Amino acid sequence: MGLFDKIFGKKIEKKIEDNQTADIFSFELSDVEPEPAGTDESEAKAEADEVVAVVESSETDTVAVTPESPVCDTVAETPEVSEAGAAPEHHVAATSETAEAAEVAPVETAQAIEAKYEKSLKKTSRSFGARLNEFLSNFRSVDEAFFEDLEDTLIMSDVGVDVATQLTDDLRHEVKLQNAKSKEAIKHVIIEKMVDNFGESGLDPQLNLQDGLTVMMFVGVNGVGKTTTIGKLANRFKNEGEKVLLAAADTFRAGATDQLVEWAHRSGVDIVVGKEKSDPASVVFDAVKRAQVEGFDILLIDTAGRLQNKDHLMKELEKMAKIIKRELPNAPHETLLALDATTGQNAISQAKEFSNVTPLTGIVLTKLDGSAKGGIILTIQQILQIPVKLVGLGEGIQDLEDFDEVLFVRGLFQDLI
Numbered sequence: 001m002g003l004f005d006k007i008f009g010k011k012i013e014k015k016i017e018d019n020q021t022a023d024i025f026s027f028e029l030s031d032v033e034p035e036p037a038g039t040d041e042s043e044a045k046a047e048a049d050e051v052v053a054v055v056e057s058s059e060t061d062t063v064a065v066t067p068e069s070p071v072c073d074t075v076a077e078t079p080e081v082s083e084a085g086a087a088p089e090h091h092v093a094a095t096s097e098t099a100e101a102a103e104v105a106p107v108e109t110a111q112a113i114e115a116k117y118e119k120s121l122k123k124t125s126r127s128f129g130a131r132l133n134e135f136l137s138n139f140r141s142v143d144e145a146f147f148e149d150l151e152d153t154l155i156m157s158d159v160g161v162d163v164a165t166q167l168t169d170d171l172r173h174e175v176k177l178q179n180a181k182s183k184e185a186i187k188h189v190i191i192e193k194m195v196d197n198f199g200e201s202g203l204d205p206q207l208n209l210q211d212g213l214t215v216m217m218f219v220g221v222n223g224v225g226k227t228t229t230i231g232k233l234a235n236r237f238k239n240e241g242e243k244v245l246l247a248a249a250d251t252f253r254a255g256a257t258d259q260l261v262e263w264a265h266r267s268g269v270d271i272v273v274g275k276e277k278s279d280p281a282s283v284v285f286d287a288v289k290r291a292q293v294e295g296f297d298i299l300l301i302d303t304a305g306r307l308q309n310k311d312h313l314m315k316e317l318e319k320m321a322k323i324i325k326r327e328l329p330n331a332p333h334e335t336l337l338a339l340d341a342t343t344g345q346n347a348i349s350q351a352k353e354f355s356n357v358t359p360l361t362g363i364v365l366t367k368l369d370g371s372a373k374g375g376i377i378l379t380i381q382q383i384l385q386i387p388v389k390l391v392g393l394g395e396g397i398q399d400l401e402d403f404d405e406v407l408f409v410r411g412l413f414q415d416l417i
């Protein structure tokens with residue numbers, strides 16, 4: 001059973017009999033279901049013609065990066081890591097004394113999480129539904145032009161070229177197989193195929209948590225939501241009773257450390273910071289050492305995302321990973337790429353770029369709440385074969401959820417099925 005049936009149940013059972021031949025590539029497209037009878041024609045037409053006026057600006061293929069002050073090409077040398085341990089100038093700001101002031105978020109119910117997904121995906125769902133309805137209202141018959149235009153519609157909906165092409169090929173077959181001739185039936189087949197393809201990814205969305213220390217590194221361009229995600233995650237783990245340490249290894253941007261310190265205070269967790277412009281690798285070294293010596297469960301590492309200087313970034317990330325591995329050979333247990341859902345196809349380009357720079361274990365898709373392009377999750381997984389593990393559903397401390405494909409699919413197609 002495909003993911004679609006699992007979520008929505010089988011609604012269309014009309015398969016073509018083996019000996020029945022239908023020239024699928026040139027049949028008339030009706031506005032009503034041919035069978036079973038009883039659908040009111042005018043009602044069905046009104047539904048099929050309904051177009052929600054959501055127009056999005058077109059995307060460029062360039063990677064959105066926030067301009068920063070000039071980037072230096074050289075990697076500042078870390079003082080050679082010695083047995084002596086942490087370099088003393090990287091002070092550790094223990095915030096345990098603020099623990100009683102920390103925010104303790106109440107445990108969310110399953111319904112509350114589902115409602116959040118639904119709300120966050122409303123824009124995406126409307127926009128996709130509008131495109132699909134508009135597309136279907138323009139067609140009178142299912143022929144080659146129909147499939148070509150369908151492919152264009154899918155590409156415009158941020159499904160991505162490769163996936164749109166594959167999906168359209170699959171649909172040629174599936175529309176025939178299901179003998180779908182009405183607009184509603186075809187819409188159903190399109191969604192069913194999208195959902196089933198997505199459900200077959202075989203990717204595991206679970207965070208790779210260890211019994212001992214789990215080290216997670218966060219990467220991504222500026223402004224995508226790395227620091228915010230770490231803040232939310234710190235709060236979650238803290239509430240679950242874990243001992244959490246943060247590492248402010250974005251030493252490049254003024255204010256980045258302060259922002260993370262603020263999040264640490266909000267949840268009453270500890271943080272390791274370095275001096276501004278100091279080598280992020282030495283902050284990471286101090287943090288890993290401290291996490292080991294003091295028995296922390298979770299270490300969350302914030303990094304700077306200067307993708308416009310790939311060589312430098314690659315060296316910086318490599319150096320951090322090397323230092324972590326020296327202490328903990330299997331770490332980092334997660335290298336999570338944060339992507340901003342509102343950037344649509346740009347997010348895909350960023351994911352491609354970053355996966356060339358450093359091995360990624362998962363994606364955090366942020367700002368789903370403000371995006372009409374949440375559908376890129378369908379594409380990201382298929383193109384990159386990297387699981388989406390977390391989704392950002394708002395700016396609040398509790399607005400981060402584990403990625404749940406069922407809730408996502410329900411939210412995405414909430415008004416269409």
Ligand code: GDP
Nearest residue numbers: 222223224225226227228366367392393394395
């Ligand atoms: P960084 O540069 O990658 O560390 O990004 P930040 O964590 O500083 O986030 C940049 C902006 O995005 C901030 O204003 C955040 O409040 C906002 N932001 C982050 N995640 C979300 C989210 O899931 N939803 C919304 N609406 N805003 C978010």
Ligand code: MG
Nearest residue numbers: 226227250256
């Ligand atoms: Mg940041």
